Amino acid sequence: MTDIVYRYKDQIYFNITNKCPCRCTFCIRNNGNSVGEANNLWFEHEPSLEEIYKAIDAFDFSGCKEAVFCGYGEPTMALDKMLAVSRYVRERYxxxxxxxxxxxxxxxxxxSIAEEVCKAVDCVSVSLNMPDAKSYCEVxxxxxxxxxxxxxLRFAQDCRKYxxxxxxxxxxxxxxxxVRKSQELADSLGIPLRVRVYSAA
Ligand code: SF4
Known part of the structure; x- marks a missing residue:
């Protein structure tokens, strides 16, 4: 069975799609079928909204303050579901x-999807990955x-408007x-940069 809601360290994640238009060299999907407390993050079929709601309602969120749209796919590939899940969660949790x-x-x-995305979440974290187009594409x-x-870059700047x-x-x-060049780029756009420690787990 595929995990739609899972815990990794002290964070809760919503895995709502396996679709993604990228093939990042360091994508965690290359390292196995799951992360954290999940058993399997690959879907046999993309989950329906009903299946997502059911998984959310079955999960014990006690002690949790935040949930992150992030799984084995790019959440905005399932934009309509993401927006609906946001409404569902905000009404109940x-x-x-x-x-x-x-x-x-x-x-x-x-x-442009920035406005609707920003209404649906409290924080947007954009993977900059690299400080220029050429090296970005290679990765x-x-x-x-x-x-x-x-x-x-445009999407991130648009999100900052909202x-x-x-x-x-x-x-x-x-x-x-x-990292230094990425920091300079982020500073020039007025958007904070978080440098994550790479983990293959
Ligand atoms: S964008 Fe995310 S899900 Fe898609 S390949 Fe890159 S790391 Fe993996």
Whole structure:
């Protein structure tokens, strides 16, 4: 059975899709079928809203303050479900909501999605990954090619119009020089950068 809601360390995650237009070299999906307390994060079929609601209602959120849209796929690939799940959760649970995203939702949906996304969550965390388009594409392998980098930056900047808590992330394994350049880029856009310790688990 596939885990839709799972715990990893002290965080709760909503795994709502396996679809993603990227093939990141460090994607955690390359390392196994699950992370944290999940048993399996690969779906036999994409979950219906009813299945997601059922999984949420069956989960014990006691002691949890935040849930993150993040699993074995890009959450904005299932944008309508993400928005519906946000409404469902906010009506029933006292949880802060965060989206972890590759930031390519505008290219996926061929329109700007920042406003609706920002209404649905309290925090947006965008994977910057690399400080320039060429190295970004080498690491992320986005289906949309080099324009993906600018689209991701634009999405993050658009989100800042609607939400205070927007951040970029990189993993420390990209090296000190790329981290430094990423920090400069993030600073120039007025968006905080979080440098994550890479974990293959
Ligand atoms: S965007 Fe996320 S889910 Fe998609 S390949 Fe990259 S790390 Fe994996």
């Amino acid at each position: 006292d949880l802060r909501l965060r989206l972890n995203t590759n930031g390519l939702g505008d290219l996926i949906h061929k329109r 992320v392998n986005p289906a949309y090619g080099e324009k993906s980098f600018d689209a991701m 939400l205070e808590d927007v951040r970029f992330t990189v993993v420390d394994c990209i090296g000190e020089e790329n």
